[in-house]
Amino acid sequence: MSGRLLDNSEFVSWLGAMSRALAEGNEEALGTALAGFEGVRNATVTMQVRRVASDLQFALDDFHANAKLVDMAQRRVPDARHRLAHVLRLTDDAAHRTMDLVERSAPLADHATHEADRLIQLQQQGSTAQQIAPQLTAFVTLVSASMGAVRSNLAEVLIAQGYQDLTGQIIRGVMKLTQELESSLADLLRIAGPANGEEAINATAYGTHGPAVPGVVEDAVGGQQDVDALLSQLGV
Amino acid sequence: MGVQSNLSFLVVDDFSTMRRIIKNLLNDLGYANITEADDGTTALPMLKNGKFDFLITDWNMPGMPGLDLVKHVRADARLGKMPVLMLTAEAKREQIVEAVQAGVNGYVIKPFTAATLKEKIEKILASQTAAA
Numbered sequence: 001m002s003g004r005l006l007d008n009s010e011f012v013s014w015l016g017a018m019s020r021a022l023a024e025g026n027e028e029a030l031g032t033a034l035a036g037f038e039g040v041r042n043a044t045v046t047m048q049v050r051r052v053a054s055d056l057q058f059a060l061d062d063f064h065a066n067a068k069l070v071d072m073a074q075r076r077v078p079d080a081r082h083r084l085a086h087v088l089r090l091t092d093d094a095a096h097r098t099m100d101l102v103e104r105s106a107p108l109a110d111h112a113t114h115e116a117d118r119l120i121q122l123q124q125q126g127s128t129a130q131q132i133a134p135q136l137t138a139f140v141t142l143v144s145a146s147m148g149a150v151r152s153n154l155a156e157v158l159i160a161q162g163y164q165d166l167t168g169q170i171i172r173g174v175m176k177l178t179q180e181l182e183s184s185l186a187d188l189l190r191i192a193g194p195a196n197g198e199e200a201i202n203a204t205a206y207g208t209h210g211p212a213v214p215g216v217v218e219d220a221v222g223g224q225q226d227v228d229a230l231l232s233q234l235g236v
Numbered sequence: 237m238g239v240q241s242n243l244s245f246l247v248v249d250d251f252s253t254m255r256r257i258i259k260n261l262l263n264d265l266g267y268a269n270i271t272e273a274d275d276g277t278t279a280l281p282m283l284k285n286g287k288f289d290f291l292i293t294d295w296n297m298p299g300m301p302g303l304d305l306v307k308h309v310r311a312d313a314r315l316g317k318m319p320v321l322m323l324t325a326e327a328k329r330e331q332i333v334e335a336v337q338a339g340v341n342g343y344v345i346k347p348f349t350a351a352t353l354k355e356k357i358e359k360i361l362a363s364q365t366a367a368a
Binding site: 102211 | 348
C-alpha cells in the first residue's frame, strides 16, 4: 500500500511545497503543506479501507450465495428428488389400489346385472312371481352380498385418496425449495453471472413439454375438442 | 360391455397405472386381446415379431418416445399401415401437427374419458375398413 501512496501525485505536490517552504523558511507555508500532506494521506487510507471493505463484502456475498447453493446441491436437491420419488410411489400405489377395488367391484355389478336381466327375461316369458320365487330369493341374497362388498370396496377407494394429503405436503416443500433455488441462482448471477442471466435461461431446451399446465405451457390446446378441430384441419 | 372383438392391441405407456386404465377401458369396449409395453424400445420388437392390429402409444417415455416409435412403425414395410392412436399429455399445437406428420391416425390428450377413447378407436377402425 505504501508504494501506491508515494506514487500519488498529490503527495509529490505537497512534498514539493514543504521543500520550498523549508528553503524559504516560511513556517506558515510549511504548516499548510504538512496539513495538506496529512489530508491526502487520510483520504487515501480511507479510500483503501473502503475498497478492502467492499471486496470483503463481495467475497462474503459470494461465499454466502455459494454456501447456500452448495447446501442445496449436496443435500436439499437430492433430498427433494427422494421426496418426489416417494410421491411417485404413493400416487402409483393409490392408483393401483383404487383400480384393484374397481376391478373387484365390477364383476359383482356385472353378475348382479346379468342375474337381474335373466329374471326380467323369465318374467317377460310369462313366468309368475311364484314360479320364480326361488330365483328371486337367490337374487335378493346375491344383491345384498354383492352390494355389501361393493360398499366396502367404495369405502376403501375413499381411504386410498388419502395419498393426496401426503403428496400435497411433499410437493409444497419441493415448491419452496425451487423458489429458494431460484432466488439463490439469481443472487449468484447478480454477483458473478452474465449481465441478465439470459444465456443461462435460454440454454434449456425440451423435447417434450409434459401435461399442459395453465400459464406454463404456451400454445397448448384447451381440450380434446381443440385437438379434434386441429386434426380435422390437418385432414385426419 | 361392447361387442367382443379379436383385434389385438399393443398399449405402450411408461406408467403401469395408465396402461391398466387403458386395458380396463378396452376390456369394457369388448377388446380382450391386449399386450403392454413400457416404451418404444420395448414395443418395437414386439410389433415386428408379433401380430398386432392396433397400436395405442404415449409420447413422453424414457428410452424411445412414442413419436419415434410411430416413425419406426411407418417406416416398416409390414407395419406401415397399422392404425396408431397417440394417447398423451403433450398438448402443444405444434406437437399435434408433428404427430400427424409422423403418421398417427388419431390423437387423444390426457386426461381423457372412456367415451373419447371409444369414439377415436371406432373412428380409426371405420376409416381403415373404408380404405381397405
